Amino acid sequence: MNYPENPNPNFSYFYHDNINPSNPEIEVSDYLVFDDGFDQEDSSPSQSMVSSEKYFVGDSSSGSNGATSRNSDINGMMKKTKEDQVGHSRVAFRTKSELEVMDDGFKWRKYGKKSVKNSPNPRNYYKCSSGGCNVKKRVERDREDPSYVITTYDGIHNHESPCVVYYNTHVPLMLPSSSPPSASANWAFQKATSHSSSSF
DNA sequence: CGACTTTGACCCGCGC
DNA sequence: GCGCGGGTCAAAGTCG
Numbered sequence: 477m478n479y480p481e482n483p484n485p486n487f488s489y490f491y492h493d494n495i496n497p498s499n500p501e502i503e504v505s506d507y508l509v510f511d512d513g514f515d516q517e518d519s520s521p522s523q524s525m526v527s528s529e530k531y532f533v534g535d536s537s538s539g540s541n542g543a544t545s546r547n548s549d550i551n552g553m554m555k556k557t558k559e560d561q562v563g564h565s566r567v568a569f570r571t572k573s574e575l576e577v578m579d580d581g582f583k584w585r586k587y588g589k590k591s592v593k594n595s596p597n598p599r600n601y602y603k604c605s606s607g608g609c610n611v612k613k614r615v616e617r618d619r620e621d622p623s624y625v626i627t628t629y630d631g632i633h634n635h636e637s638p639c640v641v642y643y644n645t646h647v648p649l650m651l652p653s654s655s656p657p658s659a660s661a662n663w664a665f666q667k668a669t670s671h672s673s674s675s676f
Numbered sequence: 677c678g679a680c681t682t683t684g685a686c687c688c689g690c691g692c
Numbered sequence: 693g694c695g696c697g698g699g700t701c702a703a704a705g706t707c708g
Contacts, residue, residue: 585681599698605679
């Protein structure tokens, strides 16, 4: 399994369903943004749209934005932390996959596992193993549909993915600048190396 | 031997 | 203040 579930959390974009035809097993169903500064009421409705089941979870005032029971579940899951108060990016994906841990191009080191109250499935905690990079991710199965995996990225990588290069078909080189890609941009990715993505 | 996983303990925030 | 739940730490074990 070497399909990048989250191409680059730094930039809040994502793969659409079955973007990888060789991986019909994996499907991004939901995409969530937990960014304190994220303008969920933005006038560009297509922004970050990945499927009909998309939830934006911004600050605590975001109650009426098409929230569903699942949304509230995740809201409960995302309790405010000290880091939240400082403000940083957080992105969550709900991915249909048999596999809990998918290779997103970054190297992760597991540092914890915890059973959560409202879910029969344990939650796993990972840190980016690159030195100086404090990005964390949480992985847990959707308690309502165990065929889905909820992956939450917490923080921003301060380095490039070791094995994936991303580019925009409109912009030759994506720069980690303060200007995120536009919603209409056709993002794509390619393997930078022959990273043993194998046939899978 | 180094990198990684496992797992119990610990810490902290929150609600009662 | 206390208990609960979530998040993290760190020692021990495992693997290549």
